[in-house]
Amino acid sequence: MRERDVVVSGASIAGLSAAFWLRRLGWQVTVIERAPAFRDGGQNVDVRGVAREVLDRMGLFDEVKRQNTTETGTVVVDASGKVTAELPSDGPDGATAELEVLRGDFARTIHDHLPPGVAFVYGDTIETATDGPESLHIVTSQGRELRCDLLVIAEGVRSATRDRVFAADEVTQKDLDVTMVFGTIPRTAGDDDRWRWHNTTRGRQIHLRPDNHGTTRAILAYSPGDDLAGLGRGDALARVRDRYADAGWEAPRVLDAFDASDDVYIDQLTQIRMTTWHRGRTVLAGDAGWCVTPMGGGGASLALTSGYVLAAQLAAHPDDTEAALTAYETWMRPLVDDVQGLPRGLKHFAYPQTRTGLALRHLVGKVLTSPPLKPLAAKLTQVAETKQTLPEIPQGAA
Numbered sequence: 281m282r283e284r285d286v287v288v289s290g291a292s293i294a295g296l297s298a299a300f301w302l303r304r305l306g307w308q309v310t311v312i313e314r315a316p317a318f319r320d321g322g323q324n325v326d327v328r329g330v331a332r333e334v335l336d337r338m339g340l341f342d343e344v345k346r347q348n349t350t351e352t353g354t355v356v357v358d359a360s361g362k363v364t365a366e367l368p369s370d371g372p373d374g375a376t377a378e379l380e381v382l383r384g385d386f387a388r389t390i391h392d393h394l395p396p397g398v399a400f401v402y403g404d405t406i407e408t409a410t411d412g413p414e415s416l417h418i419v420t421s422q423g424r425e426l427r428c429d430l431l432v433i434a435e436g437v438r439s440a441t442r443d444r445v446f447a448a449d450e451v452t453q454k455d456l457d458v459t460m461v462f463g464t465i466p467r468t469a470g471d472d473d474r475w476r477w478h479n480t481t482r483g484r485q486i487h488l489r490p491d492n493h494g495t496t497r498a499i500l501a502y503s504p505g506d507d508l509a510g511l512g513r514g515d516a517l518a519r520v521r522d523r524y525a526d527a528g529w530e531a532p533r534v535l536d537a538f539d540a541s542d543d544v545y546i547d548q549l550t551q552i553r554m555t556t557w558h559r560g561r562t563v564l565a566g567d568a569g570w571c572v573t574p575m576g577g578g579g580a581s582l583a584l585t586s587g588y589v590l591a592a593q594l595a596a597h598p599d600d601t602e603a604a605l606t607a608y609e610t611w612m613r614p615l616v617d618d619v620q621g622l623p624r625g626l627k628h629f630a631y632p633q634t635r636t637g638l639a640l641r642h643l644v645g646k647v648l649t650s651p652p653l654k655p656l657a658a659k660l661t662q663v664a665e666t667k668q669t670l671p672e673i674p675q676g677a678a
């Protein structure tokens with residue numbers, strides 16, 4: 281059979297997974313990444329549900345497990361640091377999952393285990409993608425011209441190529457009104473091996489999590505959120521500092537450390553909802569198609585799984601791209617819908633505004649994490665769960 285060409289735009293979890301599996305199937309793979317070099321940054325992500333099986337089929341389960349962040353559990357703490365509740369973390373999919381890994385370590389692991397022959401272009405982006413009778417014609421901002429049989433857009437939530445290929449009314453961007461600031465800060469003697477989670481009034485959360493690099497991963501998350509997108513890093517962090525001025529607990533330490541850190545990632549949580557993820561020879565994978573946000577959880581698991589399922593369906597329908605991409609959507613959609621449909625009232629529960637709301641949250645949290653209700657609480661952290669069997673990649677390729 282004629283060798284087929286794929287261009288993958290975006291070199292993070294979804295793009296690298298697609299590159300991995302399509303190359304294994306013999307496709308010529310070119311990955312275009314906007315950043316000037318491979319991006320190592322990012323905080324905790326986890327591998328759950330069916331993504332564990334995908335990772336295993338990649339032969340990378342043990343490698344990722346070796347890079348575990350070392351976190352042993354998740355606790356809620358009060359303003360003095362005293363533990364008020366412990367979230368279930370036993371089993372593979374607890375609040376602290378069995379496979380907790382830093383995004384950069386995870387992406388790097390896939391990158392370093394790609395089958396030989398994947399070509400990378402850094403510091404470039406797709407300017408136009410025109411579908412023709414024989415192939416799809418891509419022109420990049422650096423003037424490169426590429427012809428391919430398939431374009432996989434895996435550019436994350438703010439994907440520019442998606443917004444060019446699909447009309448505005450086909451891409452619903454649902455602002456969840458939550459801002460999250462992730463950063464790496466120096467570890468201190470008081471930090472332990474658990475994820476410590478503190479809630480305070482005016483919808484503010486502070487999280488501290490251990491990592492496997494001798495540092496601590498901090499998150500400030502708050503709602504109502506702030507639109508910090510147009511601001512420079514200094515101005516954005518100043519706004520966050522104002523917001524956390526009287527937040528107590530470890531807020532001053534985190535704010536000071538963020539100012540000095542070169543690894544701060546700010547996100548205004550936005551769900552992406554689309555009625556279709558493909559058009560002609562173009563298909564979306566990962567956050568670009570369905571960002572679920574950390575509030576839904578499982579973004580990395582779905583991104584990893586999408587690369588595998590896409591390749592498997594293309595292998596199953598070698599002469600019919602439309603059928604393959606439809607089958608890919610049909611397989612992935614229930615997993616995405618499951619996570620995007622956030623329980624009613626979740627935001628008010630997670631981000632209480634007043635002292636009364638906070639007290640209620642503590643109470644509900646205590647009840648939910650009590651032994652009889654632990655199985656229910658454990659369900660809240662299960663994502664990428666499915667009764668469908670993973671489609672097979674033909675023998676010899678996998």
Ligand SMILES: Cc1cc2nc3c(=O)[nH]c(=O)nc-3n(C[C@H](O)[C@H](O)[C@H](O)COP(=O)(O)OP(=O)(O)OC[C@H]3O[C@@H](n4cnc5c(N)ncnc54)[C@H](O)[C@@H]3O)c2cc1C
Pocket residue numbers: 289290291292293294295312313314315319320321322323324325383404405406434435436437438439440441462545565566567568574579580583
């Ligand atoms: C540097 C970084 C840090 C992150 N940190 C966290 C974190 O701390 N916590 C968390 O929950 N999630 C984080 N995420 C998001 C998380 O990785 C994703 O939610 C999830 O893993 C799904 O991955 P994805 O591959 O679909 O998208 P992403 O991981 O968002 O990757 C998209 C990739 O596409 C590239 N890209 C974007 N636009 C273009 C373009 N026009 N052309 C070519 N390439 C493009 C980006 O540089 C990136 O490499 C981070 C992502 C990145 C890129």
